[in-house]
Amino acid sequence: MIKKITGLAATAALLIALTGCAGGDSGSSGEGDDNIVVGFSQVGAESGWRTANTTDIKSAFEDAGIELKFSDAQQKQENQIKAIRSFIQQQVDVIAFSPVVESGWDTVLKEAKDAGIPVVLTDRAVDSEDESLYVSFLGSDFILEGERAGDWVNTEFADTDQVNIVELQGTTGAAPANDRAEGFRNVVTDPKFEIIATQTGDFTRAGGKQVMEAFLKSNPDIDLVYAHNDDMGLGAIEAIEAAGLVPGQDIKIVTVDAVKDGMQALADGKINFIVECSPLLGAQLVEIVEKVVAGEDVESRIVTEETTFTQEQAIEALPDRQY
Numbered sequence: 105m106i107k108k109i110t111g112l113a114a115t116a117a118l119l120i121a122l123t124g125c126a127g128g129d130s131g132s133s134g135e136g137d138d139n140i141v142v143g144f145s146q147v148g149a150e151s152g153w154r155t156a157n158t159t160d161i162k163s164a165f166e167d168a169g170i171e172l173k174f175s176d177a178q179q180k181q182e183n184q185i186k187a188i189r190s191f192i193q194q195q196v197d198v199i200a201f202s203p204v205v206e207s208g209w210d211t212v213l214k215e216a217k218d219a220g221i222p223v224v225l226t227d228r229a230v231d232s233e234d235e236s237l238y239v240s241f242l243g244s245d246f247i248l249e250g251e252r253a254g255d256w257v258n259t260e261f262a263d264t265d266q267v268n269i270v271e272l273q274g275t276t277g278a279a280p281a282n283d284r285a286e287g288f289r290n291v292v293t294d295p296k297f298e299i300i301a302t303q304t305g306d307f308t309r310a311g312g313k314q315v316m317e318a319f320l321k322s323n324p325d326i327d328l329v330y331a332h333n334d335d336m337g338l339g340a341i342e343a344i345e346a347a348g349l350v351p352g353q354d355i356k357i358v359t360v361d362a363v364k365d366g367m368q369a370l371a372d373g374k375i376n377f378i379v380e381c382s383p384l385l386g387a388q389l390v391e392i393v394e395k396v397v398a399g400e401d402v403e404s405r406i407v408t409e410e411t412t413f414t415q416e417q418a419i420e421a422l423p424d425r426q427y
């Protein structure tokens with residue numbers, strides 16, 4: 105952990121540095137003192153995306169020689185709040201976390217700020233009005249992702265009169281669920297499009313399957329599934345096949361993420377289009393942490409670069425896909 109030195113201690117340290125006289129062994133800062141310690145609270149392990157994100161973050165910190173205290177919140181906000189409080193108590197140098205939901209963070213973020221520990225938001229945003237509660241937000245533009253899904257829908261169904269859409273939403277209250285819903289509605293505005301059902305599948309494959317089964321029972325005429333992530337789309341495929349229909353043909357599917365399993369389904373024609381959301385945030389997070397600890401300025405918002413995939417593009421990208 106980096107020691108924060110002030111007042112007399114700082115003056116003594118300066119004298120030691122200038123004279124080179126530390127007095128026996130005690131003056132040696134020792135390797136431990138120079139080590140950066142970061143506390144990271146992860147959402148959980150709900151999806152292929154999340155697993156890839158965790159792996160990437162852990163290996164980036166290992167490569168950088170930075171100690172990472174990792175905590176899995178199992179999709180529960182109260183677990184993340186507990187983890188953040190524990191990181192504050194342990195006086196880590198930086199706290200990073202991916203907030204499971206957008207709201208309800210002000211109190212604990214204020215506690216971190218009062219303890220002098222900078223916080224970096226990773227992947228997901230919070231809705232705090234006080235932006236001084238965190239130093240940077242690194243992650244995707246989820247509204248843009250929803251708009252990209254919607255743009256594809258507009259083109260794909262340009263010659264269709266009436267399009268019945270069902271939506272598998274992400275975790276209720278999570279930034280990607282809120283924003284992907286908003287972005288999609290920003291561009292899918294023609295009255296011929298009707299979102300006939302929308303429900304959360306909690307970003308999980310099991311959730312997507314279960315909700316899609318219910319949608320199929322109560323809606324005989326579904327043209328399109330808009331799933332907020334690949335995992336829910338993959339669950340929907342299982343439900344559609346179990347109902348004797350052909351995913352990608354009888355019912356078209358657009359998803360977000362572009363993890364390997366999703367890309368394979370796209371290559372196989374079971375998903376029709378995927379909007380990428382990159383989980384590879386580790387290297388950029390390390391960079392932010394190093395700058396913050398060095399007292400350098402960091403950008404308050406760093407947007408991840410992403411693309412979209414058609415079937416042909418998925419076939420081409422699959423062999424080199426890292427996750």
Ligand code: AHR
Nearest residue numbers: 150151153280307333381
């Ligand atoms: O916050 C990113 C989202 O969370 C990913 O799209 C989803 O797969 C994950 O669970």
